[in-house]
Amino acid sequence: MVDSLTASKIITVAEEMLQIQGYNAFSYRDLSKRIGIKTSSIHYHFPTKADLVQAVMNHYHDVFLEKLDELNKESSAEKKVMAYAQMFVDTFKKGGRICLCASLASDLDGLPEQVREQVGQFVLIHEDWLSEVLQEGINNGEFYKCKNLRQNARNIFHTFEGAMLVARTSSVDRIEDARQWVLILLKP
Amino acid sequence: MVDSLTASKIITVAEEMLQIQGYNAFSYRDLSKRIGIKTSSIHYHFPTKADLVQAVMNHYHDVFLEKLDELNKESSAEKKVMAYAQMFVDTFKKGGRICLCASLASDLDGLPEQVREQVGQFVLIHEDWLSEVLQEGINNGEFYKCKNLRQNARNIFHTFEGAMLVARTSSVDRIEDARQWVLILLKP
DNA sequence: GTCTATACCTCGATAGAC
DNA sequence: GTCTATCGAGGTATAGAC
Known part of the structure; x- marks a missing residue:
C-alpha cells in the first residue's frame, strides 16, 4: 500500500505517463x-x-487483480472474455494508453531487473486467467473445444497487446475489432 | 538509396538498436x-x-517490400502466410529484436511527425498484403471463408506484433506459437 | 515533506581545424 | 569525411534550509 496522498498522486500520474510515453x-x-x-x-x-x-x-498489479475478481462475477465465460476485452478498450480510450505491461516490455532492455520480473509475472497472470475462462467456456459448451488451450490464451492476449500498440498509428478502432474477433474465434 | 558505406553502416546499426532498445x-x-x-x-x-x-x-521499408516480393513467389497462400510468419520468428531470433514498426509505435508520442506517418504507412502495407493473401487462400479453397477479411488480416498482424513484444518477458516461444496458431485459424 | 540550490552526467547538435 | 572541442538543455540524484 501507499503511505501518503502525495505518493499516491505521483503513482497515478507516473502510471499514465508510463503508459503513454514509456519508461525512457x-x-x-x-x-x-x-x-x-x-x-x-x-x-x-x-x-x-x-x-x-x-x-x-x-x-x-493490485488494481488488475481486483478487476479480475470483478470479471469473475460475470455469469458466463463469454461475458468474462468480453468484459476482459473491454478493459483494453477502456484503457486505450484514456488518451491512447497502452497496457503498462506492453509499454514496459518495449523498454525492457533498460529496466531494472526487479521490474523486468514484475512484467513477466504480470504476463503470466493474464495467461492463467484467460486459460481458466477458456476452459470454463469449453466445459459448459459456450466455446469450441481446442487442442492447445494455453496457446490459445496466449495468442488472444498477444492480439490485444499488439492491437493497442498499432492502434496508435491509425484511426481504425483496432481494439474493438480484436474484441469482436476473439468471440468469433471461440464460439461455435 | 544510401550514398556511402559509412552511412549504410550507421543505418544498419541504428536499425538494430531501434529494434532492441527503442527510439528514446x-x-x-x-x-x-x-x-x-x-x-x-x-x-x-x-x-x-x-x-x-x-x-x-x-x-x-525497402527491404520489407523486397521480402514481400519473395514471399509472393511461394506456390500457395498457406506457404505465403507461413513464410510471412517466419520473418517475425527470424527477426526475434536476432537478439530479441521486435518489428521496427512496433518499436517505433511504442515511442510514437515523441517521434517527428514524418516518422509517425511512415510507421502508419508500414502498418497498411502489412494489412494490404495479408488481406490479399487471405483472399487468395479463400478463392482457391485453402482457407475458410470469413466475414470480414481485413479485420482478420489486422488481427493476425496484431498477434505477431504483440507476440514479439511479450516474448521478451519470458522464455516461451511465443512467435512460433503464433505462427502455428494462425494456420489453425485459417485452415478448414 | 517540500523547498532551493547544485552536482554530475548524457543528450543532440554545431563550429572549425585537418 | 572525420576529428576535437564545446554548447545548452535536460536527465537523475543529493545536501541542507525551512
Whole structure:
C-alpha cells in the first residue's frame, strides 16, 4: 500500500505517463510539472526511478487483480472474455494508453531487473486467467473445444497487446475489432 | 538509396538498436561507440536524429517490400502466410529484436511527425498484403471463408506484433506459437 | 515533506581545424 | 569525411534550509 496522498498522486500520474510515453521518455521533471511539486520532493517519496516504476507496477498489479475478481462475477465465460476485452478498450480510450505491461516490455532492455520480473509475472497472470475462462467456456459448451488451450490464451492476449500498440498509428478502432474477433474465434 | 558505406553502416546499426532498445533509449554516442566513429561524424551523415530514423525506416521499408516480393513467389497462400510468419520468428531470433514498426509505435508520442506517418504507412502495407493473401487462400479453397477479411488480416498482424513484444518477458516461444496458431485459424 | 540550490552526467547538435 | 572541442538543455540524484 501507499503511505501518503502525495505518493499516491505521483503513482497515478507516473502510471499514465508510463503508459503513454514509456519508461525512457518520461522524467521526474515532467512528472513534477504535472503534479505541481519539485523533483526533489518526488525523490523523497521514491528515491530512484526504479523505485518509482516498481511502485507503479505494484499498484497496477493490485488494481488488475481486483478487476479480475470483478470479471469473475460475470455469469458466463463469454461475458468474462468480453468484459476482459473491454478493459483494453477502456484503457486505450484514456488518451491512447497502452497496457503498462506492453509499454514496459518495449523498454525492457533498460529496466531494472526487479521490474523486468514484475512484467513477466504480470504476463503470466493474464495467461492463467484467460486459460481458466477458456476452459470454463469449453466445459459448459459456450466455446469450441481446442487442442492447445494455453496457446490459445496466449495468442488472444498477444492480439490485444499488439492491437493497442498499432492502434496508435491509425484511426481504425483496432481494439474493438480484436474484441469482436476473439468471440468469433471461440464460439461455435 | 544510401550514398556511402559509412552511412549504410550507421543505418544498419541504428536499425538494430531501434529494434532492441527503442527510439528514446538509443543515442548517437552508443551508436558512435558501436561503429568506431565520433558522434559528429554521424551528424555529418544524418544531421538530426529525426533524419536518421527516417533513413532507417526508409531502408526497412525497402527491404520489407523486397521480402514481400519473395514471399509472393511461394506456390500457395498457406506457404505465403507461413513464410510471412517466419520473418517475425527470424527477426526475434536476432537478439530479441521486435518489428521496427512496433518499436517505433511504442515511442510514437515523441517521434517527428514524418516518422509517425511512415510507421502508419508500414502498418497498411502489412494489412494490404495479408488481406490479399487471405483472399487468395479463400478463392482457391485453402482457407475458410470469413466475414470480414481485413479485420482478420489486422488481427493476425496484431498477434505477431504483440507476440514479439511479450516474448521478451519470458522464455516461451511465443512467435512460433503464433505462427502455428494462425494456420489453425485459417485452415478448414 | 517540500523547498532551493547544485552536482554530475548524457543528450543532440554545431563550429572549425585537418 | 572525420576529428576535437564545446554548447545548452535536460536527465537523475543529493545536501541542507525551512
